[in-house]
Amino acid sequence: MRTIARWEPFRGVTTLQDQINRLFNDVARTGEQSNLSAWAPAVDIYETEQELVVKADLPDVDPKDLDIRVENNLLTIRGERKFEKKVSEENYLRVERSFGSFARSFTLANTVNTDAIKAGYQNGVLTLSIPKREEAKPKQIEVTVNAPAVAAAASGK
Numbered sequence: 001m002r003t004i005a006r007w008e009p010f011r012g013v014t015t016l017q018d019q020i021n022r023l024f025n026d027v028a029r030t031g032e033q034s035n036l037s038a039w040a041p042a043v044d045i046y047e048t049e050q051e052l053v054v055k056a057d058l059p060d061v062d063p064k065d066l067d068i069r070v071e072n073n074l075l076t077i078r079g080e081r082k083f084e085k086k087v088s089e090e091n092y093l094r095v096e097r098s099f100g101s102f103a104r105s106f107t108l109a110n111t112v113n114t115d116a117i118k119a120g121y122q123n124g125v126l127t128l129s130i131p132k133r134e135e136a137k138p139k140q141i142e143v144t145v146n147a148p149a150v151a152a153a154a155s156g157k
Contacts, residue, residue, distance in 0.1 A: 070117065117130050
């Protein structure tokens with residue numbers, strides 16, 4: 001036996017209209033984001049017992065173009081990646097890497113020694129080593145075991 005299905009001529013149109021609206025909204029949102037977002041290098045931050053380590057991916061950034069500062073426990077890394085002028089812009093088929101100025105800021109805890117920060121740059125990675133203050137480092141406290149007072153009295157001590 002066949003089931004009779006009701007024919008609704010405009011049922012698919014609303015779905016198609018929704019899909020078209022979603023497509024245009026996605027394209028418009030992507031365009032807005034790419035125009036509004038500034039380039040910011042990826043950063044990893046980890047902690048050891050002795051220090052805080054900040055690693056930033058900065059390929060093709062000349063270390064001379066970096067400005068690293070700490071003011072009021074705010075670490076700021078500024079710099080610029082310049083567009084290569086070796087190749088004419090007309091010869092590029094695709095440009096996906098971001099260029100231009102960037103700035104990243106991180107709040108540091110009071111437990112670090114900002115006067116002893118060391119910076120290194122190797123293979124396009126900036127590494128900042130921020131030592132902890134002595135009072136902030138974990139301390140192992142040894143527990144000494146004393147003989148009980150009763151045992152000491154029995155032995156005549």
